[in-house]
Amino acid sequence: MTIQENRERPERSGGEQSAAEPSPPDAGGSPAIAVEGLRKQFGSGPEAVTAVEDVSFSVERGSVVGLLGPNGAGKTTTIKSILGMVLSDEGSVRIHGIDVYDEPRRAYAHVDAMLEGARNDYWRLTVRENLRYFSTIGGVDPDSIADRHERLLDKLDLADAADQPVRSLSRGMKQKVSLASVLASEADVVFLDEPTLGLDVESSLTLRRELRRIVAERNLTVVVSSHDMDVIEDICDRVVIMNEGRVIADDSVENLLHGFDARGYRVTSADLDETVVADLRDRFEVTEIERSGDRTRVEVATDSDGFYALTAFLRSRDVTLDAVETVDWDLEDVFVELTRREER
Known part of the structure:
Protein backbone atom coordinates (compact mmCIF):
# COMPACT_ATOMS: atom_id res chain seq x y z
CA MET A 1 0.00 0.00 0.00
CA THR A 2 1.25 3.46 -0.87
CA ILE A 3 0.04 6.60 0.87
CA GLN A 4 0.59 9.58 -1.38
CA GLU A 5 1.77 12.70 0.41
CA ASN A 6 2.24 15.10 -2.52
CA ARG A 7 -0.26 17.95 -2.35
CA GLU A 8 -0.83 17.64 -6.09
CA ARG A 9 -1.91 14.05 -5.55
CA PRO A 10 -4.71 12.66 -3.40
CA GLU A 11 -4.05 10.85 -0.14
CA ARG A 12 -5.55 7.39 -0.53
CA SER A 13 -5.11 4.02 1.03
CA GLY A 14 -4.69 0.95 -1.11
CA GLY A 15 -4.58 1.35 -4.80
CA GLU A 16 -0.96 1.37 -6.03
CA GLN A 17 -1.12 -2.32 -6.91
CA SER A 18 -0.76 -3.57 -10.45
CA ALA A 19 -3.27 -5.73 -12.23
CA ALA A 20 -1.09 -8.75 -11.43
CA GLU A 21 -1.41 -8.19 -7.69
CA PRO A 22 -2.89 -11.35 -6.09
CA SER A 23 -6.26 -11.24 -4.46
CA PRO A 24 -6.48 -11.94 -0.73
CA PRO A 25 -6.97 -15.67 -0.15
CA ASP A 26 -9.95 -17.16 1.61
CA ALA A 27 -7.63 -17.78 4.59
CA GLY A 28 -9.84 -20.50 6.01
CA GLY A 29 -12.66 -18.26 7.12
CA SER A 30 -10.50 -15.80 9.03
CA PRO A 31 -11.98 -12.36 9.79
CA ALA A 32 -11.66 -9.64 7.18
CA ILE A 33 -9.78 -7.56 9.77
CA ALA A 34 -8.11 -8.79 12.96
CA VAL A 35 -6.41 -6.31 15.30
CA GLU A 36 -4.57 -7.72 18.32
CA GLY A 37 -2.82 -5.88 21.15
CA LEU A 38 -2.21 -2.69 19.18
CA ARG A 39 -0.12 -0.10 21.00
CA LYS A 40 1.30 3.19 19.74
CA GLN A 41 3.21 5.86 21.64
CA PHE A 42 4.28 9.19 20.20
CA GLY A 43 7.36 10.91 21.59
CA SER A 44 9.55 9.70 24.44
CA GLY A 45 10.37 10.43 28.05
CA PRO A 46 8.02 12.57 30.14
CA GLU A 47 6.52 14.12 26.98
CA ALA A 48 5.47 10.74 25.55
CA VAL A 49 1.80 10.28 24.66
CA THR A 50 0.24 6.83 24.36
CA ALA A 51 -2.35 7.12 21.59
CA VAL A 52 -3.59 3.52 21.68
CA GLU A 53 -3.08 0.86 24.34
CA ASP A 54 -3.84 -2.86 23.91
CA VAL A 55 -6.50 -2.33 21.23
CA SER A 56 -7.99 -5.59 19.97
CA PHE A 57 -11.05 -6.28 17.82
CA SER A 58 -12.02 -8.15 14.67
CA VAL A 59 -14.38 -7.45 11.80
CA GLU A 60 -16.14 -10.33 10.09
CA ARG A 61 -16.47 -10.41 6.32
CA GLY A 62 -19.52 -8.68 4.95
CA SER A 63 -20.19 -6.70 8.12
CA VAL A 64 -20.27 -2.96 8.81
CA VAL A 65 -18.57 -1.90 12.04
CA GLY A 66 -18.61 1.57 13.54
CA LEU A 67 -15.54 2.94 15.32
CA LEU A 68 -16.60 5.58 17.83
CA GLY A 69 -14.85 7.71 20.41
CA PRO A 70 -14.44 11.30 21.55
CA ASN A 71 -11.66 13.44 20.08
CA GLY A 72 -8.31 12.05 21.18
CA ALA A 73 -9.70 8.57 21.85
CA GLY A 74 -7.25 6.92 19.43
CA LYS A 75 -9.58 6.24 16.50
CA THR A 76 -7.42 7.92 13.87
CA THR A 77 -4.22 6.27 15.11
CA THR A 78 -5.98 2.90 15.10
CA ILE A 79 -7.23 3.34 11.53
CA LYS A 80 -3.85 4.57 10.30
CA SER A 81 -2.13 1.65 12.03
CA ILE A 82 -4.47 -0.80 10.30
CA LEU A 83 -3.79 0.92 6.96
CA GLY A 84 -0.02 0.92 7.45
CA MET A 85 0.22 4.72 7.60
CA VAL A 86 1.45 4.49 11.20
CA LEU A 87 3.78 1.73 12.42
CA SER A 88 2.55 0.45 15.76
CA ASP A 89 4.98 -0.22 18.61
CA GLU A 90 3.29 -3.47 19.56
CA GLY A 91 0.53 -5.72 18.28
CA SER A 92 -0.53 -7.17 14.96
CA VAL A 93 -2.97 -6.39 12.17
CA ARG A 94 -4.20 -9.00 9.72
CA ILE A 95 -6.43 -8.51 6.71
CA HIS A 96 -7.92 -11.71 5.33
CA GLY A 97 -5.46 -13.53 7.57
CA ILE A 98 -2.44 -11.76 6.04
CA ASP A 99 -0.10 -9.84 8.34
CA VAL A 100 0.01 -6.25 7.06
CA TYR A 101 3.57 -5.71 8.29
CA ASP A 102 5.00 -8.92 6.82
CA GLU A 103 3.14 -8.87 3.48
CA PRO A 104 1.71 -5.38 2.96
CA ARG A 105 1.11 -5.65 -0.79
CA ARG A 106 -0.90 -8.85 -0.43
CA ALA A 107 -2.76 -7.61 2.62
CA TYR A 108 -3.75 -4.31 1.04
CA ALA A 109 -4.48 -5.66 -2.44
CA HIS A 110 -8.22 -5.20 -1.96
CA VAL A 111 -8.34 -2.46 0.67
CA ASP A 112 -9.42 1.12 0.06
CA ALA A 113 -10.08 4.06 2.34
CA MET A 114 -11.55 7.51 2.44
CA LEU A 115 -9.82 9.56 5.12
CA GLU A 116 -11.31 12.71 6.63
CA GLY A 117 -9.21 15.80 5.99
CA ALA A 118 -7.26 14.11 3.18
CA ARG A 119 -7.18 14.75 -0.54
CA ASN A 120 -8.92 11.55 -1.59
CA ASP A 121 -9.19 12.37 -5.31
CA TYR A 122 -7.35 14.12 -8.11
CA TRP A 123 -8.94 17.53 -8.29
CA ARG A 124 -7.67 18.21 -11.82
CA LEU A 125 -9.44 15.15 -13.19
CA THR A 126 -13.16 15.01 -13.83
CA VAL A 127 -15.45 13.00 -11.59
CA ARG A 128 -15.72 10.19 -14.12
CA GLU A 129 -11.96 10.17 -14.74
CA ASN A 130 -11.36 9.74 -11.00
CA LEU A 131 -13.60 6.68 -10.88
CA ARG A 132 -11.84 5.17 -13.88
CA TYR A 133 -8.37 6.05 -12.57
CA PHE A 134 -8.81 4.46 -9.17
CA SER A 135 -10.35 1.36 -10.73
CA THR A 136 -7.30 1.07 -12.98
CA ILE A 137 -4.68 1.36 -10.23
CA GLY A 138 -6.69 -1.19 -8.28
CA GLY A 139 -6.05 -3.64 -11.10
CA VAL A 140 -9.51 -3.50 -12.70
CA ASP A 141 -10.38 -2.53 -16.27
CA PRO A 142 -12.77 0.42 -15.73
CA ASP A 143 -14.74 -0.53 -18.83
CA SER A 144 -15.62 -3.85 -17.19
CA ILE A 145 -17.36 -2.08 -14.29
CA ALA A 146 -18.68 0.95 -16.20
CA ASP A 147 -22.25 0.09 -15.18
CA ARG A 148 -21.23 0.26 -11.53
CA HIS A 149 -19.68 3.67 -12.08
CA GLU A 150 -22.78 4.98 -13.83
CA ARG A 151 -25.04 3.71 -11.07
CA LEU A 152 -22.93 5.41 -8.40
CA LEU A 153 -22.89 8.66 -10.35
CA ASP A 154 -26.66 8.47 -10.59
CA LYS A 155 -27.39 7.38 -7.02
CA LEU A 156 -25.04 9.95 -5.47
CA ASP A 157 -26.42 12.73 -7.70
CA LEU A 158 -23.10 13.16 -9.48
CA ALA A 159 -24.27 12.38 -13.02
CA ASP A 160 -24.70 16.02 -14.05
CA ALA A 161 -21.20 16.82 -12.76
CA ALA A 162 -19.53 13.66 -14.10
CA ASP A 163 -17.46 15.51 -16.70
CA GLN A 164 -16.51 18.47 -14.53
CA PRO A 165 -13.12 18.71 -12.79
CA VAL A 166 -13.39 17.89 -9.11
CA ARG A 167 -11.75 21.16 -8.10
CA SER A 168 -14.76 23.10 -9.44
CA LEU A 169 -17.23 21.30 -7.15
CA SER A 170 -18.58 22.25 -3.74
CA ARG A 171 -17.24 20.62 -0.58
CA GLY A 172 -20.26 18.33 -0.32
CA MET A 173 -19.91 17.25 -3.95
CA LYS A 174 -16.19 16.56 -3.47
CA GLN A 175 -17.11 14.39 -0.51
CA LYS A 176 -19.47 12.38 -2.69
CA VAL A 177 -16.79 11.99 -5.37
CA SER A 178 -14.44 10.54 -2.74
CA LEU A 179 -17.11 8.08 -1.67
CA ALA A 180 -17.93 7.12 -5.24
CA SER A 181 -14.23 6.53 -6.04
CA VAL A 182 -13.89 4.13 -3.11
CA LEU A 183 -17.18 2.31 -3.69
CA ALA A 184 -16.52 2.05 -7.43
CA SER A 185 -13.39 -0.03 -6.93
CA GLU A 186 -13.09 -3.78 -6.46
CA ALA A 187 -11.96 -3.34 -2.85
CA ASP A 188 -13.71 -5.73 -0.47
CA VAL A 189 -12.45 -4.04 2.72
CA VAL A 190 -13.25 -0.34 2.95
CA PHE A 191 -12.55 2.30 5.61
CA LEU A 192 -14.79 5.38 5.64
CA ASP A 193 -13.73 8.21 7.94
CA GLU A 194 -16.54 10.76 8.43
CA PRO A 195 -18.25 9.75 5.16
CA THR A 196 -21.23 12.09 5.57
CA LEU A 197 -19.23 15.18 6.51
CA GLY A 198 -20.50 18.13 4.47
CA LEU A 199 -23.50 16.24 3.10
CA ASP A 200 -27.05 17.48 3.44
CA VAL A 201 -29.69 15.23 5.02
CA GLU A 202 -30.99 13.90 1.72
CA SER A 203 -27.50 13.08 0.44
CA SER A 204 -26.66 11.36 3.73
CA LEU A 205 -29.77 9.18 3.48
CA THR A 206 -28.92 8.34 -0.14
CA LEU A 207 -25.40 7.33 0.87
CA ARG A 208 -26.72 5.04 3.58
CA ARG A 209 -29.11 3.29 1.18
CA GLU A 210 -26.41 2.85 -1.46
CA LEU A 211 -23.88 1.59 1.07
CA ARG A 212 -26.33 -0.99 2.43
CA ARG A 213 -27.05 -2.17 -1.11
CA ILE A 214 -23.36 -2.49 -2.00
CA VAL A 215 -22.53 -4.31 1.24
CA ALA A 216 -25.25 -6.87 0.54
CA GLU A 217 -24.45 -7.19 -3.16
CA ARG A 218 -20.66 -7.51 -2.89
CA ASN A 219 -20.24 -8.90 0.65
CA LEU A 220 -18.29 -5.73 1.40
CA THR A 221 -16.56 -5.25 4.76
CA VAL A 222 -16.75 -1.68 6.02
CA VAL A 223 -15.29 0.18 8.99
CA VAL A 224 -16.98 3.54 9.55
CA SER A 225 -15.70 6.27 11.84
CA SER A 226 -18.18 9.09 12.31
CA HIS A 227 -19.52 11.64 14.77
CA ASP A 228 -22.95 11.24 13.17
CA MET A 229 -24.60 8.73 15.49
CA ASP A 230 -27.66 8.41 13.24
CA VAL A 231 -25.42 7.13 10.45
CA ILE A 232 -23.66 4.63 12.73
CA GLU A 233 -26.93 3.37 14.21
CA ASP A 234 -28.49 3.09 10.76
CA ILE A 235 -25.81 1.17 8.86
CA CYS A 236 -23.60 -0.63 11.40
CA ASP A 237 -24.01 -4.19 12.65
CA ARG A 238 -21.56 -3.65 15.47
CA VAL A 239 -19.86 -0.78 17.27
CA VAL A 240 -16.39 -0.52 18.80
CA ILE A 241 -16.20 2.38 21.25
CA MET A 242 -12.81 3.80 22.25
CA ASN A 243 -11.83 6.20 24.99
CA GLU A 244 -8.36 7.35 26.06
CA GLY A 245 -6.71 4.91 23.67
CA ARG A 246 -8.56 1.78 24.81
CA VAL A 247 -11.58 -0.19 23.65
CA ILE A 248 -14.31 0.25 26.27
CA ALA A 249 -17.17 -1.46 24.42
CA ASP A 250 -17.45 -3.88 21.50
CA ASP A 251 -20.92 -5.21 20.79
CA SER A 252 -23.82 -5.21 18.37
CA VAL A 253 -25.84 -2.02 18.12
CA GLU A 254 -28.88 -3.94 19.34
CA ASN A 255 -27.14 -5.25 22.45
CA LEU A 256 -25.72 -1.84 23.31
CA LEU A 257 -29.15 -0.23 23.05
CA HIS A 258 -30.85 -2.97 25.07
CA GLY A 259 -28.15 -3.06 27.74
CA PHE A 260 -29.65 -0.14 29.61
CA ASP A 261 -32.95 0.41 31.35
CA ALA A 262 -35.26 3.07 29.96
CA ARG A 263 -33.56 6.46 29.99
Whole structure:
Protein backbone atom coordinates (compact mmCIF):
# COMPACT_ATOMS: atom_id res chain seq x y z
CA MET A 1 0.00 0.00 0.00
CA THR A 2 1.25 3.46 -0.87
CA ILE A 3 0.04 6.60 0.87
CA GLN A 4 0.59 9.58 -1.38
CA GLU A 5 1.77 12.70 0.41
CA ASN A 6 2.24 15.10 -2.52
CA ARG A 7 -0.26 17.95 -2.35
CA GLU A 8 -0.83 17.64 -6.09
CA ARG A 9 -1.91 14.05 -5.55
CA PRO A 10 -4.71 12.66 -3.40
CA GLU A 11 -4.05 10.85 -0.14
CA ARG A 12 -5.55 7.39 -0.53
CA SER A 13 -5.11 4.02 1.03
CA GLY A 14 -4.69 0.95 -1.11
CA GLY A 15 -4.58 1.35 -4.80
CA GLU A 16 -0.96 1.37 -6.03
CA GLN A 17 -1.12 -2.32 -6.91
CA SER A 18 -0.76 -3.57 -10.45
CA ALA A 19 -3.27 -5.73 -12.23
CA ALA A 20 -1.09 -8.75 -11.43
CA GLU A 21 -1.41 -8.19 -7.69
CA PRO A 22 -2.89 -11.35 -6.09
CA SER A 23 -6.26 -11.24 -4.46
CA PRO A 24 -6.48 -11.94 -0.73
CA PRO A 25 -6.97 -15.67 -0.15
CA ASP A 26 -9.95 -17.16 1.61
CA ALA A 27 -7.63 -17.78 4.59
CA GLY A 28 -9.84 -20.50 6.01
CA GLY A 29 -12.66 -18.26 7.12
CA SER A 30 -10.50 -15.80 9.03
CA PRO A 31 -11.98 -12.36 9.79
CA ALA A 32 -11.66 -9.64 7.18
CA ILE A 33 -9.78 -7.56 9.77
CA ALA A 34 -8.11 -8.79 12.96
CA VAL A 35 -6.41 -6.31 15.30
CA GLU A 36 -4.57 -7.72 18.32
CA GLY A 37 -2.82 -5.88 21.15
CA LEU A 38 -2.21 -2.69 19.18
CA ARG A 39 -0.12 -0.10 21.00
CA LYS A 40 1.30 3.19 19.74
CA GLN A 41 3.21 5.86 21.64
CA PHE A 42 4.28 9.19 20.20
CA GLY A 43 7.36 10.91 21.59
CA SER A 44 9.55 9.70 24.44
CA GLY A 45 10.37 10.43 28.05
CA PRO A 46 8.02 12.57 30.14
CA GLU A 47 6.52 14.12 26.98
CA ALA A 48 5.47 10.74 25.55
CA VAL A 49 1.80 10.28 24.66
CA THR A 50 0.24 6.83 24.36
CA ALA A 51 -2.35 7.12 21.59
CA VAL A 52 -3.59 3.52 21.68
CA GLU A 53 -3.08 0.86 24.34
CA ASP A 54 -3.84 -2.86 23.91
CA VAL A 55 -6.50 -2.33 21.23
CA SER A 56 -7.99 -5.59 19.97
CA PHE A 57 -11.05 -6.28 17.82
CA SER A 58 -12.02 -8.15 14.67
CA VAL A 59 -14.38 -7.45 11.80
CA GLU A 60 -16.14 -10.33 10.09
CA ARG A 61 -16.47 -10.41 6.32
CA GLY A 62 -19.52 -8.68 4.95
CA SER A 63 -20.19 -6.70 8.12
CA VAL A 64 -20.27 -2.96 8.81
CA VAL A 65 -18.57 -1.90 12.04
CA GLY A 66 -18.61 1.57 13.54
CA LEU A 67 -15.54 2.94 15.32
CA LEU A 68 -16.60 5.58 17.83
CA GLY A 69 -14.85 7.71 20.41
CA PRO A 70 -14.44 11.30 21.55
CA ASN A 71 -11.66 13.44 20.08
CA GLY A 72 -8.31 12.05 21.18
CA ALA A 73 -9.70 8.57 21.85
CA GLY A 74 -7.25 6.92 19.43
CA LYS A 75 -9.58 6.24 16.50
CA THR A 76 -7.42 7.92 13.87
CA THR A 77 -4.22 6.27 15.11
CA THR A 78 -5.98 2.90 15.10
CA ILE A 79 -7.23 3.34 11.53
CA LYS A 80 -3.85 4.57 10.30
CA SER A 81 -2.13 1.65 12.03
CA ILE A 82 -4.47 -0.80 10.30
CA LEU A 83 -3.79 0.92 6.96
CA GLY A 84 -0.02 0.92 7.45
CA MET A 85 0.22 4.72 7.60
CA VAL A 86 1.45 4.49 11.20
CA LEU A 87 3.78 1.73 12.42
CA SER A 88 2.55 0.45 15.76
CA ASP A 89 4.98 -0.22 18.61
CA GLU A 90 3.29 -3.47 19.56
CA GLY A 91 0.53 -5.72 18.28
CA SER A 92 -0.53 -7.17 14.96
CA VAL A 93 -2.97 -6.39 12.17
CA ARG A 94 -4.20 -9.00 9.72
CA ILE A 95 -6.43 -8.51 6.71
CA HIS A 96 -7.92 -11.71 5.33
CA GLY A 97 -5.46 -13.53 7.57
CA ILE A 98 -2.44 -11.76 6.04
CA ASP A 99 -0.10 -9.84 8.34
CA VAL A 100 0.01 -6.25 7.06
CA TYR A 101 3.57 -5.71 8.29
CA ASP A 102 5.00 -8.92 6.82
CA GLU A 103 3.14 -8.87 3.48
CA PRO A 104 1.71 -5.38 2.96
CA ARG A 105 1.11 -5.65 -0.79
CA ARG A 106 -0.90 -8.85 -0.43
CA ALA A 107 -2.76 -7.61 2.62
CA TYR A 108 -3.75 -4.31 1.04
CA ALA A 109 -4.48 -5.66 -2.44
CA HIS A 110 -8.22 -5.20 -1.96
CA VAL A 111 -8.34 -2.46 0.67
CA ASP A 112 -9.42 1.12 0.06
CA ALA A 113 -10.08 4.06 2.34
CA MET A 114 -11.55 7.51 2.44
CA LEU A 115 -9.82 9.56 5.12
CA GLU A 116 -11.31 12.71 6.63
CA GLY A 117 -9.21 15.80 5.99
CA ALA A 118 -7.26 14.11 3.18
CA ARG A 119 -7.18 14.75 -0.54
CA ASN A 120 -8.92 11.55 -1.59
CA ASP A 121 -9.19 12.37 -5.31
CA TYR A 122 -7.35 14.12 -8.11
CA TRP A 123 -8.94 17.53 -8.29
CA ARG A 124 -7.67 18.21 -11.82
CA LEU A 125 -9.44 15.15 -13.19
CA THR A 126 -13.16 15.01 -13.83
CA VAL A 127 -15.45 13.00 -11.59
CA ARG A 128 -15.72 10.19 -14.12
CA GLU A 129 -11.96 10.17 -14.74
CA ASN A 130 -11.36 9.74 -11.00
CA LEU A 131 -13.60 6.68 -10.88
CA ARG A 132 -11.84 5.17 -13.88
CA TYR A 133 -8.37 6.05 -12.57
CA PHE A 134 -8.81 4.46 -9.17
CA SER A 135 -10.35 1.36 -10.73
CA THR A 136 -7.30 1.07 -12.98
CA ILE A 137 -4.68 1.36 -10.23
CA GLY A 138 -6.69 -1.19 -8.28
CA GLY A 139 -6.05 -3.64 -11.10
CA VAL A 140 -9.51 -3.50 -12.70
CA ASP A 141 -10.38 -2.53 -16.27
CA PRO A 142 -12.77 0.42 -15.73
CA ASP A 143 -14.74 -0.53 -18.83
CA SER A 144 -15.62 -3.85 -17.19
CA ILE A 145 -17.36 -2.08 -14.29
CA ALA A 146 -18.68 0.95 -16.20
CA ASP A 147 -22.25 0.09 -15.18
CA ARG A 148 -21.23 0.26 -11.53
CA HIS A 149 -19.68 3.67 -12.08
CA GLU A 150 -22.78 4.98 -13.83
CA ARG A 151 -25.04 3.71 -11.07
CA LEU A 152 -22.93 5.41 -8.40
CA LEU A 153 -22.89 8.66 -10.35
CA ASP A 154 -26.66 8.47 -10.59
CA LYS A 155 -27.39 7.38 -7.02
CA LEU A 156 -25.04 9.95 -5.47
CA ASP A 157 -26.42 12.73 -7.70
CA LEU A 158 -23.10 13.16 -9.48
CA ALA A 159 -24.27 12.38 -13.02
CA ASP A 160 -24.70 16.02 -14.05
CA ALA A 161 -21.20 16.82 -12.76
CA ALA A 162 -19.53 13.66 -14.10
CA ASP A 163 -17.46 15.51 -16.70
CA GLN A 164 -16.51 18.47 -14.53
CA PRO A 165 -13.12 18.71 -12.79
CA VAL A 166 -13.39 17.89 -9.11
CA ARG A 167 -11.75 21.16 -8.10
CA SER A 168 -14.76 23.10 -9.44
CA LEU A 169 -17.23 21.30 -7.15
CA SER A 170 -18.58 22.25 -3.74
CA ARG A 171 -17.24 20.62 -0.58
CA GLY A 172 -20.26 18.33 -0.32
CA MET A 173 -19.91 17.25 -3.95
CA LYS A 174 -16.19 16.56 -3.47
CA GLN A 175 -17.11 14.39 -0.51
CA LYS A 176 -19.47 12.38 -2.69
CA VAL A 177 -16.79 11.99 -5.37
CA SER A 178 -14.44 10.54 -2.74
CA LEU A 179 -17.11 8.08 -1.67
CA ALA A 180 -17.93 7.12 -5.24
CA SER A 181 -14.23 6.53 -6.04
CA VAL A 182 -13.89 4.13 -3.11
CA LEU A 183 -17.18 2.31 -3.69
CA ALA A 184 -16.52 2.05 -7.43
CA SER A 185 -13.39 -0.03 -6.93
CA GLU A 186 -13.09 -3.78 -6.46
CA ALA A 187 -11.96 -3.34 -2.85
CA ASP A 188 -13.71 -5.73 -0.47
CA VAL A 189 -12.45 -4.04 2.72
CA VAL A 190 -13.25 -0.34 2.95
CA PHE A 191 -12.55 2.30 5.61
CA LEU A 192 -14.79 5.38 5.64
CA ASP A 193 -13.73 8.21 7.94
CA GLU A 194 -16.54 10.76 8.43
CA PRO A 195 -18.25 9.75 5.16
CA THR A 196 -21.23 12.09 5.57
CA LEU A 197 -19.23 15.18 6.51
CA GLY A 198 -20.50 18.13 4.47
CA LEU A 199 -23.50 16.24 3.10
CA ASP A 200 -27.05 17.48 3.44
CA VAL A 201 -29.69 15.23 5.02
CA GLU A 202 -30.99 13.90 1.72
CA SER A 203 -27.50 13.08 0.44
CA SER A 204 -26.66 11.36 3.73
CA LEU A 205 -29.77 9.18 3.48
CA THR A 206 -28.92 8.34 -0.14
CA LEU A 207 -25.40 7.33 0.87
CA ARG A 208 -26.72 5.04 3.58
CA ARG A 209 -29.11 3.29 1.18
CA GLU A 210 -26.41 2.85 -1.46
CA LEU A 211 -23.88 1.59 1.07
CA ARG A 212 -26.33 -0.99 2.43
CA ARG A 213 -27.05 -2.17 -1.11
CA ILE A 214 -23.36 -2.49 -2.00
CA VAL A 215 -22.53 -4.31 1.24
CA ALA A 216 -25.25 -6.87 0.54
CA GLU A 217 -24.45 -7.19 -3.16
CA ARG A 218 -20.66 -7.51 -2.89
CA ASN A 219 -20.24 -8.90 0.65
CA LEU A 220 -18.29 -5.73 1.40
CA THR A 221 -16.56 -5.25 4.76
CA VAL A 222 -16.75 -1.68 6.02
CA VAL A 223 -15.29 0.18 8.99
CA VAL A 224 -16.98 3.54 9.55
CA SER A 225 -15.70 6.27 11.84
CA SER A 226 -18.18 9.09 12.31
CA HIS A 227 -19.52 11.64 14.77
CA ASP A 228 -22.95 11.24 13.17
CA MET A 229 -24.60 8.73 15.49
CA ASP A 230 -27.66 8.41 13.24
CA VAL A 231 -25.42 7.13 10.45
CA ILE A 232 -23.66 4.63 12.73
CA GLU A 233 -26.93 3.37 14.21
CA ASP A 234 -28.49 3.09 10.76
CA ILE A 235 -25.81 1.17 8.86
CA CYS A 236 -23.60 -0.63 11.40
CA ASP A 237 -24.01 -4.19 12.65
CA ARG A 238 -21.56 -3.65 15.47
CA VAL A 239 -19.86 -0.78 17.27
CA VAL A 240 -16.39 -0.52 18.80
CA ILE A 241 -16.20 2.38 21.25
CA MET A 242 -12.81 3.80 22.25
CA ASN A 243 -11.83 6.20 24.99
CA GLU A 244 -8.36 7.35 26.06
CA GLY A 245 -6.71 4.91 23.67
CA ARG A 246 -8.56 1.78 24.81
CA VAL A 247 -11.58 -0.19 23.65
CA ILE A 248 -14.31 0.25 26.27
CA ALA A 249 -17.17 -1.46 24.42
CA ASP A 250 -17.45 -3.88 21.50
CA ASP A 251 -20.92 -5.21 20.79
CA SER A 252 -23.82 -5.21 18.37
CA VAL A 253 -25.84 -2.02 18.12
CA GLU A 254 -28.88 -3.94 19.34
CA ASN A 255 -27.14 -5.25 22.45
CA LEU A 256 -25.72 -1.84 23.31
CA LEU A 257 -29.15 -0.23 23.05
CA HIS A 258 -30.85 -2.97 25.07
CA GLY A 259 -28.15 -3.06 27.74
CA PHE A 260 -29.65 -0.14 29.61
CA ASP A 261 -32.95 0.41 31.35
CA ALA A 262 -35.26 3.07 29.96
CA ARG A 263 -33.56 6.46 29.99
CA GLY A 264 -36.69 8.11 31.29
CA TYR A 265 -40.45 8.39 31.03
CA ARG A 266 -42.95 10.79 29.45
CA VAL A 267 -46.26 11.33 31.20
CA THR A 268 -49.22 13.21 29.74
CA SER A 269 -52.17 14.56 31.71
CA ALA A 270 -54.65 17.43 31.93
CA ASP A 271 -53.94 17.59 35.67
CA LEU A 272 -50.31 18.70 35.37
CA ASP A 273 -50.80 22.32 36.34
CA GLU A 274 -47.94 24.72 37.12
CA THR A 275 -47.92 23.86 40.83
CA VAL A 276 -47.62 20.12 40.19
CA VAL A 277 -44.94 20.66 37.55
CA ALA A 278 -42.97 22.90 39.93
CA ASP A 279 -43.11 20.18 42.60
CA LEU A 280 -42.02 17.63 40.00
CA ARG A 281 -38.99 19.77 39.23
CA ASP A 282 -38.08 19.81 42.93
CA ARG A 283 -38.21 16.02 43.27
CA PHE A 284 -37.19 14.67 39.85
CA GLU A 285 -34.96 15.50 36.92
CA VAL A 286 -37.45 17.03 34.50
CA THR A 287 -35.87 17.23 31.04
CA GLU A 288 -38.76 18.43 28.91
CA ILE A 289 -42.16 20.09 29.28
CA GLU A 290 -44.60 20.45 26.39
CA ARG A 291 -48.08 21.95 26.56
CA SER A 292 -50.72 21.24 23.92
CA GLY A 293 -54.24 22.49 24.51
CA ASP A 294 -55.36 21.35 27.95
CA ARG A 295 -52.76 18.60 28.06
CA THR A 296 -49.22 18.80 29.45
CA ARG A 297 -46.48 16.31 28.66
CA VAL A 298 -43.52 16.04 31.03
CA GLU A 299 -40.37 14.01 30.43
CA VAL A 300 -38.52 12.80 33.51
CA ALA A 301 -35.04 11.24 33.47
CA THR A 302 -35.20 8.23 35.80
CA ASP A 303 -34.78 4.47 35.80
CA SER A 304 -37.46 1.84 36.40
CA ASP A 305 -37.14 2.15 40.19
CA GLY A 306 -37.58 5.91 39.98
CA PHE A 307 -40.65 5.42 37.82
CA TYR A 308 -42.55 3.91 40.76
CA ALA A 309 -41.67 6.93 42.89
CA LEU A 310 -42.86 9.17 40.04
CA THR A 311 -46.24 7.47 39.70
CA ALA A 312 -46.70 7.43 43.49
CA PHE A 313 -46.05 11.17 43.59
CA LEU A 314 -48.53 11.83 40.79
CA ARG A 315 -51.21 9.73 42.52
CA SER A 316 -50.68 11.72 45.72
CA ARG A 317 -51.49 14.85 43.71
CA ASP A 318 -54.62 13.29 42.16
CA VAL A 319 -53.07 13.38 38.69
CA THR A 320 -54.85 11.12 36.21
CA LEU A 321 -52.46 10.01 33.50
CA ASP A 322 -53.63 9.97 29.88
CA ALA A 323 -50.44 8.39 28.55
CA VAL A 324 -47.12 6.99 29.74
CA GLU A 325 -44.18 6.39 27.38
CA THR A 326 -40.68 5.13 27.95
CA VAL A 327 -37.78 7.22 26.66
CA ASP A 328 -35.34 4.66 25.31
CA TRP A 329 -31.63 5.04 24.77
CA ASP A 330 -30.27 5.82 21.35
CA LEU A 331 -26.68 5.15 20.33
CA GLU A 332 -25.57 8.67 21.21
CA ASP A 333 -26.94 8.25 24.76
CA VAL A 334 -25.08 4.94 25.11
CA PHE A 335 -21.86 6.45 23.78
CA VAL A 336 -22.02 9.41 26.18
CA GLU A 337 -22.85 7.21 29.17
CA LEU A 338 -20.08 4.67 28.50
CA THR A 339 -17.38 7.30 27.99
CA ARG A 340 -18.61 9.17 31.07
CA ARG A 341 -18.37 6.01 33.19
CA GLU A 342 -14.85 5.38 31.93
CA GLU A 343 -13.76 8.85 33.01
CA ARG A 344 -15.12 8.58 36.56
